[in-house]
Amino acid sequence: MEILQGIHRLQTPLGTRSLYQHLLIGERCVLIDTGVTKTPEEVLIPYLRQVGLGPDRIDLALISHADADHCGGNENLRQVAPRALIACHELDVAWVEDPDRLVEERYNQFSEQHGMGLRPEERAGARAMMGGKVGVDLHLRGGEKIRMGEGWRVEVLHVPGHTHGHLTVYDPRSEAAIICDAALGSVIPDARGDPSMPPTYCYPETYLPSIRRIAALKPKRLLTSHYPAMSGREVRDFLRESADFVRRVERTILGALRRTKRRMTLREIIDAVSGLLGKWPEEAAPNLAFPLSGHLSLLSKTERIKKGRRKGLVCWEIS
Incomplete structure (x- = not known):
């Protein structure tokens, strides 16, 4: 549905959680995130028809970041809207282009050093959320402006x-601000608003400034x-909650x-x-590996904790 002038919000089922894509329609048509494997075919194209547009109207698919639920529909988009260019930040290009590499280097990154590898069914589930390899046409850095029409420009921020x-x-x-996963509060909810999983930021040293x-x-x-x-106070409260969670994680560790x-x-x-x-x-707790590993790395660099090994696994203790 159109929630603001020219800004439309689409919803894709994602298990028990909600997943939203955003579509900017002016003289140009820009899709923000392609969702999962069949999102373009099953969600985007029917919505475009509903508002009287065809898939050939999509000029650009801007991928907010490399995650299966944000770039998983790239191949399907290329099939149903072949003239659309795909763009993402240059630092995420390798993962956005290669789903297998994304699964191995992002989702299975805790296997060798921490003994927390994906189970076969988890690996298969993550891979099934994405289509095949698709090249990224535009490598962004942040700071770009997109002209949507007379008097309407939007800004891309890193x-x-x-x-x-x-x-x-x-x-x-x-x-x-269409922030996608740039701030994640203190808990990610399911579609009913109940706690679903922890925030999965990875790099607190850049997440907090963002x-x-x-x-x-x-x-x-x-x-x-x-x-x-x-809107309004909800925006301020959510961003404050997101920042407070980062500080609380460090204290709790x-x-x-x-x-x-x-050593732990x-x-x-x-x-x-x-x-x-x-x-x-309880089954969502392993997702804490993403933020906790980032904090532990940062705390080790500042020498507040010491990093070592125990039985082949990385471990930490207070300095």
């Missing part, structure tokens, strides 16, 4: 943290990929290491802190 190349689109005309950058825009509307649209007074693996730290950080289902 907001790393969830991935190195995460992008946000800001529309000054409606004062709306949240501040979005807040500095003072957007009146905030559009994400997994939350209902927000340090507290767990101090209490145990021994990533799996052990997750078990120790998950219940302190949120009320998501």
Whole structure:
């Protein structure tokens, strides 16, 4: 549905969670994220027909970042809308172009060093969310402006943290920020609003400044990929909640290491802190590997904790 002038919001089923794509329609037509494998065919094209447009109207698919639920529909888009160019940040190109590499290097990254590899069914599930390899036509850096029509330009911002190349689109005309996963609150909800999984940012050293950058825009509307649209105070509260969670994670990690007074693996730290950080289902706790590994890396660099090995696995203790 059209939620703001020229900005349309589409919804794709994603298990128990909500997944949103955004479509900007003016003189140009820009899709933000292609969703999962069949999103273009099953969600985008029917919506375009509903508003009286054909797939040939799509000029650009801007991929916010390299994740299966954001770039998984690239191959299908190329099939149903072959004239559309695909763009993403240059730092995420390798993963956006190659689904197999994305699964191995992003989702299975904790296998060798931490003993937390994907089970065969998890690997197959992640891969099934994406089509085949598709090249990226435009490599972005952030700072680009897209002319949508007379008096309407939107800005592309580089907001790393969830991935190195995460992008946000800001529309000054409606004062709306389409941030996708650039900020993730303190818990990602399911479609009913119940806790589903923890935030999965990876690099706190860039994630927190990105949240501040979005807040500095003072957007009146905030559009994400997994939350209902927000406005006014909801925007400020959500961004504050996102930043506060980052600081709480660091404190909680340090507290767990101090209490145990021994070296802990990533799996052990997750078990120790998950219940302190949120009320998501127990089976979702391993997703904490993404933010926790980022914090542990940062804390090691600043020498607040020491990194070592135990039985072949990376572990940490208080310095």
